[in-house]
Amino acid sequence: MSPITKPPVLDPVVNDFVVKFANVNGSGSASANSMFAKAIFRMGIPVSPRNIFPSNIQGLPTWYEVRISEDGYLGRRGGQVELMVSVNPQSMVDDVKEVCPGGYFFYDNSYPLDFKLIRDDVHYIGLPLTDITNTNFTDPRQRQLFKNIIYVGALAYLVGIEFSALESIVNDTFKAKPKLIPPNIDALQLGFDEAQAAFANPLPMQLKRLDKNKGKILLEGNAACGLGAVYGGATVVAWYPITPSTSVIEGFEKYAKKLRVDPETGKNNYALVQAEDELSAIGMVIGANWNGARSFTATSGPGVSLMNEFLGLAYFAEVPAVLIDVQRVGPSTGMPTRTQQSDITSAAYASHGDTKNVLLLPATPKECFELTAASFDIAERLQTPVIMLTDLDLGMNEHICDELVWDDEYQYDRGKTYSAEDLDQIERYGRYIDKDGDGITYRTIPGRHPEKGMFFTRGTSRNEYAVYTEKGEEYEQNMQRLLLKWKTAPTYLPTPIETNRSDLNEIGIIHFGTSMAATHEAIDRLTKTGRNVNDLRLLAFPFHGEVEKFIERHEQIFVVEQNRDGQMKSLLVNELQIDPKRLVSILHFNGDPISASNVYGMIDEKLADQNSNSSLTG
């Protein structure tokens, strides 16, 4: 079926377009779609796929958006898509609207298309996917699965995916089950041939091999965190299942099973404990760290809320702890399968009393790996909870990043811990004596010395010798020391990354985490329109001195974040005593990953407003 008037024809474009798949959740589409994106990656073309999925196991609509960008832009582009692969009748009404004028709507024409779905400016390309699978397969489950593979084969013809790239993925995927290789390749070929027979010409959007992915990998942030924890020496992992953090633990387990089983005894050099709730998970982490093991948990916003009391204990009793918070949409249960950066204030100030927690803010899977490994050093060095804030977009989507590296010369920093030999040299041990003047005191590990070093760890106030006290001056002295430690903290934290494109210091943009790619792309667009823009990407809290200087230096500061209330702005204002009016929030919080169009559009609008205001007043 086709519209009456002819839709516009897109100019031919190579390696720069967006394809979106509309599927039914639980139909096995995820692996087929991932094969599509990975084949493009293997063709050396920058690609960024994103799952947009419901909080559901089977039946509801789910989407997979693949951005291809020769320029290497890996954030969401925003706006409509050039090609919609529609395999879900439930969502067709909305899916048609998302196609750009002149774009293509690929659908299963085994069934007639509802005339209400017809737009004059869209090309409809139908292939009888259901008929093809019914003819070629008898088993209902196979029909379902191979239908997905067949449309990938058809797309290979339509947009120019090298068939050998797809074949290589099938070979790798089913290495352990070689029987499955031929039928999958046959299904790909079937789709390719059917499309070739049906359509005389491929689409104007084409993929052409590049060489841009050398030294790159395609990886999910959560798997990178899990692997980073293995490399960082975590031995006790306690957790409670919660979307979108669960695959951090699955990642840890996968690599620990390969890398941490004693080859001689077959026994584990790690412990993975599924706790009864998040409170228990963080309690176990604190107990293990207290006993000198590196230990972490992974959770999401609701879990952080539940862990608040324990985080205050770890802060005040000065027990190391690592928590990976894969953020999702709040408040409350919110949208569990959508993304946000909205746990910033709740994590930074988690717990009652004057509590502050160290935050780490990775933006890529490589940083997830590196910062997770480093988080154990930081937690042990500072003897305090370290909360790493990633998000669903980073954690559960595959992202291109530089390959992971490890320096074998690098030694873990186990922080200030007295060994039995150290204790022999000491007259009287005091757990909370600030010997070095940096606010960080010396720990001991239980059971290591028969006479010295033992103390009672407690959440109640105590003096330098860990003896209970209610004396105001002793309490105050301890709180001041904790503040001194807080001021020492940035020394051990990753420094922010500043990119200066102009000495004019007109516009400075502060961003962090998954807003990075979209913000960088928006900055390129702003630069092209003659704006002078520098940016600073935060990697940690408490902030380094560079952050304040960056703000002071620029005439205009924008803070990009994915929440409603400008939580990072609040932190900057609160901790650095910045005039709130100096920081203009660029906020995106509808649950979709932020796009370059979002960032560019909002900044451009604010700048235009200012210009018109100043011309009125000036």
Added chain:
Amino acid sequence: MSFYKPSFRHPESPKNKLGFTKTPYEGPISTLCAGCGHDSISAAIVQAVWDLNVEPHRVAKMSGIGCSSKSPAYFLNKAHGFNSVHGRMPSVTTGANVANGELLYIGVSGDGDTASIGMGQFAHVVRRNLNMMYIVENNGCYGLTKGQDSATADAGSKSKKGKINPFGSIDLAALALDLGATFVARSFSGDREQLIPLMQAAMSHKGFALIDIVSPCVTFNNHVGSTKSYDYTRDHVSAGSVIDFVPVEQEITLDQLKGSTQQVDLFDGNSVRLSKLNDDYDPTSRRAAMAALMEHKANEKLLTGLIYVDPDAAEFHEVLNLNETPLNELEQPTLCPGSDLLSEINQSFR
């Protein structure tokens, strides 16, 4: 309460097999109320650990919040301790124990800390069969907040202010049995003779060992009408067995096992020998143990002694298939796979 505790000990004070007098097993003066049952329990812990010849620094004292949870500050001065948050001692102990199973873990909790706020964690530490002695200093009320009823207060028991408790009590021993606990005992803080061998058996047991100890609150719950007072407890206690803890080196002849005596061998070679008051009672039968508890309850009796033991169940380290070297002793070469393996892993991401 007295404020001064002399550290001087007679030079010929008895020593245990490790050559220690009791001093390193003791603690500073308690700040609990004079006559508090909890202090008797602390004294029993000192005696039991000393008798068991465990080096004091190889013990970890774990607790939550409440009067009971303060008490680890008052015994085993040479051991590390962790006074954590309310009702969460089980999780902290789980993490600590998984990190190093070689220490002896003594958890001290109360009825509020275990049966109310900590009910969830209690249930799950039982299910995991974590190797620890878990003591509940059970007084049926919240002492530190001045005497409110707790969840172990019996229905009909009268509070100090004269209010009758309308709610049924939670029987922690029965609950633990139902949850699969592998060592369940009950005692009374006033029965030192029973308490010490029970503790020794609990500490020798491989797995989770609960001792639910009625420990009267002299300030808020020791009046007529309370079912957790000294007088009421003494009148209603019914020892199911007289317990004898038999260290591994003491040989037991078959003669000694005649009559109503039953011996249960524990994991570390020690044994408990029970002189039973009732010949039919078998503490290795979970069903019999539950029946005995319920029968005593129906007769308004408090069954004390070793109620149930399963010395062979797998404890948590075995379930986790942990290596022998404690996790907290592993060094970087064992923990970090290094760059060559990372290059291989990178290949799987292309």
